[in-house]
Amino acid sequence: MKLFILERLKKAIKAVKGLFRSVMASPKLTVRAAVALPYTVRGMQFGREATFTNGAQLADKNPVPPNEMAAYFESHQEGPGIWKWRHYFDIYQRHFNRFVGREVHVLEIGIYSGGSLLMWKEYFGENAKIYGVDIHESCRAFEDERTKVFIGDQADRSFWADVKKTAPFIDIVIDDGGHLPEQQLVTLEELLPHVRPGGVYFCEDIHHNFNDFAAYVQGLSDNLNEFHRWNVGSPLRAAHSTPSTF
Numbered sequence: 001m002k003l004f005i006l007e008r009l010k011k012a013i014k015a016v017k018g019l020f021r022s023v024m025a026s027p028k029l030t031v032r033a034a035v036a037l038p039y040t041v042r043g044m045q046f047g048r049e050a051t052f053t054n055g056a057q058l059a060d061k062n063p064v065p066p067n068e069m070a071a072y073f074e075s076h077q078e079g080p081g082i083w084k085w086r087h088y089f090d091i092y093q094r095h096f097n098r099f100v101g102r103e104v105h106v107l108e109i110g111i112y113s114g115g116s117l118l119m120w121k122e123y124f125g126e127n128a129k130i131y132g133v134d135i136h137e138s139c140r141a142f143e144d145e146r147t148k149v150f151i152g153d154q155a156d157r158s159f160w161a162d163v164k165k166t167a168p169f170i171d172i173v174i175d176d177g178g179h180l181p182e183q184q185l186v187t188l189e190e191l192l193p194h195v196r197p198g199g200v201y202f203c204e205d206i207h208h209n210f211n212d213f214a215a216y217v218q219g220l221s222d223n224l225n226e227f228h229r230w231n232v233g234s235p236l237r238a239a240h241s242t243p244s245t246f
């Protein structure tokens with residue numbers, strides 16, 4: 001019980017400190033985020049309580065095509081382990097399939113026993129270049145002719161500066177490393193600008209409600225909705241006033 005109260009207290013202190021940091025960094029954006037909070041909670045509530053009957057019916061009529069990566073995972077019961085949630089395979093298939101057979105540059109953070117690097121190599125085909133990143137020196141053993149291994153801490157910005165010198169661009173990032181929000185944030189800030197247009201950034205294991213990394217991504221994606229602010233005076237704005245049947 002004492003431990004529980006202590007944990008709660010630590011969380012509350014962390015929240016107050018975070019709020020203070022946000023106010024100091026950007027008072028305007030902090031107020032806007034606070035105003036939006038009840039809508040975030042409302043969305044969470046709806047997501048928990050709603051029944052999506054139509055979606056379920058549609059899924060029955062359109063069976064999902066066979067998933068090669070899931071088949072690879074299920075058929076490799078021995079050898080280097082692969083540590084993935086089963087439901088990720090449909091997501092991988094949806095976003096990665098268009099890169100198969102192409103000269104795609106894939107970077108995964110978190111090598112562990114090396115099984116996932118072998119899976120990416122097989123799935124994307126012989127034109128793919130695979131980069132693996134891990135904090136443990138022993139993972140260097142997984143380097144081969146098509147796989148380059150970098151050893152370092154994903155939360156260290158100077159480490160990424162070195163990686164980017166060797167990997168001139170990346171098409172797909174899979175962050176399956178330490179899973180701490182700060183590690184995920186630094187990695188995204190260092191690698192997202194390095195991803196080629198049309199690429200995919202995939203961060204795994206964003207667990208728990210109000211996860212700090214999820215909150216960060218919500219703020220990042222909010223900029224997409226700032227269309228009216230950065231569109232002022234641009235040709236797109238003029239097009240907006242063209243008579244339309246819509």
Ligand SMILES: C[S@@+](CC[C@H](N)C(=O)[O-])C[C@H]1O[C@@H](n2cnc3c(N)ncnc32)[C@H](O)[C@@H]1O
Pocket residue numbers: 081082083084108109110111112113114115116133134135136152153154155176177178179183
């Ligand atoms: C979940 S395992 C990776 C599993 C692998 N991707 C797979 O699917 O089989 C996580 C790995 O991240 C590495 N790791 C943990 N903290 C890290 C950090 N700060 N920087 C880089 N790698 C880290 C660990 O050493 C471990 O090998």
